[in-house]
Amino acid sequence: MAPYESEDSTTAGEADDLRAGRRKAARYVVPVAVVGIAAATIGLVPAIADSGDPDLPDITAQQLIEKIAKSDVQQLSGTFKITTDLGLPDLGGLESSLASGAMPSGSGDGSSADPSAKLTELASGTHTLRLAVDGENKQKLSLLENASEYSLIHNGKDIWGYDSKSNEVFHATGDEAKAEKGKPEEVPATPKDFAEEALKSVDDTTAVRVDGTAQVAGRDAYRLLIKPKQSGTTVGAITVAVDAETGMPLKFTLTPSSGGAAVIDAGFTQVSFAKPSASTFDFTPPKGAKVTEEGAMEGAAGEHGSGSAKSEDEFRKEFEKELGGAKPEGGSGKAAEGGPEVIGEGWNSVAVFDTGGEGMPSGSEVGGDMGGFLDSLGDKVTGKFGSGTVFKTRLINALMTDDGKVYVGAVDKDALVKAANSAK
Amino acid sequence: MSRAEVIQQGGGQIGGGIARARKPSPLWTFGLFRSELLTTFRRWRTLALLAVLAAVPILVGIAVKIETGDGSGGGGGPQGGGPAFISQITNNGLFLVFTALAATLPFFLPMAIGVIAGDAIAGEANSGTLRYLLVAPAGRTRLLLTKYATTMTFCLVATLVVAVSALTVGALLFPLGDLTTISGTRISFAEGLGRALLIALVVAASLIGVAALGLFVSTLTNSGIAAMATTVGLLITVQILDQIPQLHALQPYFFSHYWLSFADLMREPVYWDDLIKNLGIQGLYAAVFGSAAWARFTAKDITA
Known part of the structure; x- marks a missing residue:
């Protein structure tokens, strides 16, 4: 050395x-x-x-669905990961500004702790959420962000939204009964909600079976496979992992018929059915935080004239609308409430909106670079209905005809054209 | 100059060491470590680096104070702008500790580590003192370990300097008290202090990877400046690559990728996933580049 x-x-x-x-x-x-x-x-x-897939006693699909229905989990806490890949181009900041512009709830003059402003963020990418539930009157949902967190806390009659990045607080109050009724919507991204939505559509258009077992978040679970029988839909299969012990859905995966990665992959990465500590649900606005009361925000929104005042119910509707956009059954189910007209049934439902306008200007009309850009966004199609442009994602496709009608559904291009033809 | 001192200090024990057939006692190792530490921390360069690090929280604190000093109170702050936690500083001075660490971790801290680590072997070679160090029966492996331990000590000291400076400035300029975690729950000031200490330790541990990388680079060259520049250059390159979306498959393996995960300690309950990944990556870098540095240094011709 x-x-x-x-x-x-x-x-x-x-x-x-x-x-x-x-x-x-x-x-x-x-x-x-x-x-x-x-x-x-x-x-x-x-x-x-x-x-190592766990070894569990055999069970029929019917029994498993009943198990989900009977499931009565009152207390749980866990970490939840949701990945959405609609195949939209990654536009970064532009995407979120477009999304907020498209949704009336995204009015910029609201507080950043306003729950509806946060929901659009879930529509793309991977997000980690934390969930704590203790009975019907105490829930907490936190969206984990880089060095900050957005928490939505429901404790008794108070509903708090806290954005730690901007140190802003949103506060709404509701009576206990109303809060109870609102429960499922307040923890909207749980697998249970997804499963219930998916099970609603179980009929002759759908095949449901138990597809073995799996380990989810360290727990033994059955895999429930839901497959559309119809052709023409972009939904390949939906898999729900159901906890064998409690019947609580733990993971929800939606794969497109075109193959590839899952469009929606939402599941617990860690879950515990023990009672969360009471302090989890205690919230007092931190000193110096900007607190926006629900009523105050309505006033502000009214002053600016930039959209209707938002009540809790409207939040919910907006959220459902958004979920509906990401899910075929949701879209068709909600349509009956006096919204758009629905063509077709089951998985091949296509919603029709009449914008009444001239439709999307085609590339040649606009001309120049901008025209080329517009054309590159969608495919031109023609049929009995006339001509239009199809905009595609991996799950939802939309046909915008030149006479201003918009056909939207979780179906492929041909099915959209067929729907448009039949509507004529 | 201080090198000569080291040799003299060791002088008495060297005789005994040789007699025991190159088996220096653990005490001797400690002596080597202590003298290394003293030489490092007595350098003006080191003191200047620490002074710069201590100045960052002072500047941030004063800037925030001036910004909000017009009586408007802590109204939100810049949305999404600035380092993490900056909007909470006006309400609780303790948050200045977190903001200062978040502000210094991406560049100032690793740059200081890069300077110290890059200088560790190459600097000795550059000033012609490396051979004298090795004349003493230290052994190359032992010397390398001592150098690495010194660099790690500097990581810890540098982080603590930032934290203590931030805490002092925060206490002087802003109120202290119970604080709200980013999950919205409240914790007492004492627990907040405990978390601040834990965060400082995690931040110091986040620098282990850069320190190992710098030490490896330092064994490659005989020029201290070249080693420092390469280490800092690598640091900047990796930080830029970490921002390019097309490389997202590689990014989890960059030493800087999970650095800001220390903020997860401020969640309630603490979210450990990224913290553990961060520490794992740092350990991996230390193992890979530490052993590479060992392979290089023990097989190297020492000519200066």
């Missing part, structure tokens, strides 16, 4: 030199081995952890 070690070998001939060189090179095996072991660990550990 002397500093001049290597110089000594000059007298010892070339063979020694070579050996010394090899010995030196051999030392580099250590870092290379460390990298190799790390790579193997990263690659293999998830594979090993995944392989």
Whole structure:
């Protein structure tokens, strides 16, 4: 280990030199081995952890659905991950500004702690949420963001929204009964809600079966596979993992018929059915935080004249509308409430909106670069109905005809054209 | 200059060390570590780096104070702008600690570490003192470990300097008291202090990877400046690559990717996933580049 070690070998001939060189090179095996072991660990550990599907008694699809219906989980806390991949181009900030512009609730003059402003964020990308529920009067939903968090806390008759990034608080009050009624909507992204929506559409158009078992968030679960029997829909299959013990849906996956990654993948990564500590639901606005009362916001919105005043119910409706946009059954189910007209049934339902306008200007009308840009967004189609443009995502497709009608559904292009033709 | 001191200090024990056939006692190792520490922290360069780090929270604190000093109180603050937690500072001075760490972690702290780590071996080689260090029966591995331990100590000291400076400024300029976690729950001031200490430790641990990288670079060259510049250059490159969306498959393996996860300690309950990933990545970098530095340094011709 002397500093001049290597110089000594000059007298010892070339063979020694070579050996010394090899010995030196051999030392580099250590870092290379460390990298190799790390790579193997990263690659293999998830594979090993995944392989063991739990051994559970056989169950029919009917029994499993009943189990879900009977499930009465009153207390739980857990971490929930939701990944949405609609195949929209990643427009970054533009996307969110477009989304908020498209939704009346996204009016910029509201508080950033306003729940409806946050909901649009869930429509794309991966988000981590935390959920704590203790009975019907105490729920908390937190959206984990980079170095900040958005929490929606329902405790008794108070509903608090807290955005830690801007230190803003949104406050609404409702009587207990109303709050109870509102419960499912306040924890909207749970697998239970998704499963209930999906089960509503179980009829002759749909095949439902139990597809083995799985481990979700460290718990044994049955996998319920829901598959559309019809062709023409973009929905490939829906898988719901149901906790074997409590009947609580733990994971919801929607794969498109075109294959590839799941469009919606929402599930618990960690869950506990123990009672969450009471302090979780305690909220007092931090000193100096800007508190927006629900009523105050209505006033503000009225002053600016930028949209209707928002009540809690309207929040809910907006949310449902949004969920409906991401889910075929939701869209068709809600349509009956006097919204758009619905063509077709089951998975192939297509909603029709009449914008009454001239429709989307085609590229040639606008001309120039802008025209090219518009054309690149969608495909031109023609049929008995005339001509129009189809805008595609991985799940929802929309046909905008030149006479201003919009056909939207979780169906492929041909089915949209067929729907448009039949409407004529 | 201080090198000579080291040799003299060790002088008495070196005789004994040789007699025991190159088996220095643990006490001797500690002596080497202590003298390394003293040389590092006595350098003007080190003190200047620490002074710059201490100045960051002072500047942030004064800026926030002036911004909100017109009596408008803590109304929101810039939405989404500025480092994390900045909107809460006016209400609780303790948040200045978190803001200062969030502001210094991406660049100032790792740059300081890069300077110290890059200088560790190459600087000695540059000033011609490395061979004298190795004349003493320290052994190359032992010297390398001592250098790494010194760098890590500097990580910890640098982080604590930022935290303590921020806490002092925060206490002087803003009120202190119970604080609200980012999950909306309240914790007492004492618990908040505990979390601040924990966060400082996590931030210090986040720098382990850069320190190992810098030490490896330092064994590659005989020029201290080149090693520092390379380390800081690598740091900036990785930070830029971490922003490019097309590389998202690689990004979880960048040493800086999970740095800001220390903020997860302010959630209630604490969200450990990213914190554990961060510490795992740092450990991996330390193992890979530490062993690479060892392979290089123990096989290297020392000519200066």
